Amino acid sequence: MRSPSISIYFIQACLKNLSHRPDTQRELLAKNHISPAILQSTTARVPAENYADLLRDTMQEMDDELMGYGSMPQKLGCWSTMVELAANSANLGEGLKKLTRFYRLVPWGLETRLNTDNNGNAYVSLSHSNDAHGRRQFDPYLYESFLFYIHRTANWLIGRQIPLHAVDFCFAETQHRAVYWDMYFCKDIYFQQPLSQLRFSASMLELPVAKSAQAISAFLIHVNQAMITQIYAQKSWHYKVSTRLESQLSDNPSFSDFAKGFNIHPHTLRSYLRDEGFQYQDIKDRVRRDSAIFYLSSRGKSVEETAALTGFSEASAFIRAFKKWTGNTPIHYKRKS
Template identity: 85%
Template structure:
């Protein structure tokens, strides 16, 4: 599959603490082929690889892996050091103990902890580390991004996706909360909780970790991209449908014909998708949207070529759909040369 797209919210959050340096912001955007025009939209999308590159470049410019969101800057190399420590573990439980202990030693305003309960649940939580005083008012991005990276790193350590039972956040509902499904693949999201945390089966902690030096080096070569574009959901129906649909976009098959490709009845396929929280049209729109952004921004395709590749009979219909998906016309996504 082509690289997924991510919400413009993450581009805005990445650059937020550089708002006093507009020239630097513009340079970073241009370097990563992101139009500054779409920053004003709330529903625009950007290739995930562009975001990963922008995040890497912003960290380097600020010399801070937390890009200004922590109580103190976090020196470049902290995450790589932690990954190397965690990867040299026998089980996921041992790896996560090292991870959470490492980030209790790094001063950044939060402490990471791994705990279990008597009901077979494991928790990775973020707690304020200010010694019991009034907790600092960190922005949601710090919690949501750090838990995301922990989850994706844990997936990589065992080579499979860890199903999350719930995700708790200590802040109120956010305007961008719909993006959390793409981040965590979890429908059970809670806000205004005592701590921000991930809950999953404690049985996962016993799974083995076996990473070669080559695998570790490959992962760390561009760790942001490795985690943001990570896919371990091959067994899910929404992944199977997305993958097959991507190869058939130009033909634009009916749902009945599409279901026949899986040798199942259309009603059965709809039921499978519904159980995972998806509808076919939503998946189709997402696949078309992500491929449209890919063709326009990464391959330099024209609007007409992109419309054809996505199965639209007319470019005008594609333009209307694209504006509905992203809040902008396709021309704003054309790659700068």
């Protein structure tokens, strides 16, 4: 399945602490085929691979894996070192203990901890450290992104998606709340909590970790891309529908015909999707949107070609739909080189 697109919020956040170096910002955007014209939009999207590459290049440019969001820079290689330590664990619980202990040794303003309770719940939390730089509220992006990286790394360690019961944040509700579903696949998001943390079943901590040296090396080649494009939901109906839709977009099948491909009644398929919190039209719009952005930004397709590939009989109808999805016209996403 083609990797998803990413909200422009994350592109803006990635470059935020380089605002005093506009030339560097433009160079990084150009290098990663992201149009500066869409930065002012609140609804624009960018291919996940482009965002992953921008993250890597920004971290290298700033020599800081936290990109200026922590109380002090975090040297390149910290996350890779932690991954190697965590990957050499008997189970997920041991791996997360190593992860959280490692980041309590790194001075960056927050402390990571793994805890469990008597009700079978596990928590990976971020709390403010007591050092000279601590006890201050950081930008929401630091909490959002660090919990995202912990969750995706934990998924990779056991080779499956860890269902989250809830995600807590210590800051007030944000205007970009909608992006959290794509980050955590969790609907229960709570704000202004004592800690920023992931909540999940403690039974997951017993699952084995079995990563070969080759698997670890492959993961570390491009950690950002490995986590941002990660998919472990192959058994879900949402994943099955998205994947099949992607291969049939140009044919623009009706829902009835589409359901026949699974040998089930359309009402049954709608019910399956509803149980997972999805509607077919929303999935179709998302697949069309992400595919269109991919064809325009990564493959250099024309607007007319992209319209046909995503199931539109007329370019004008595609342009209207694309503007509704992203707030911008397709031309803003056309790859320059």
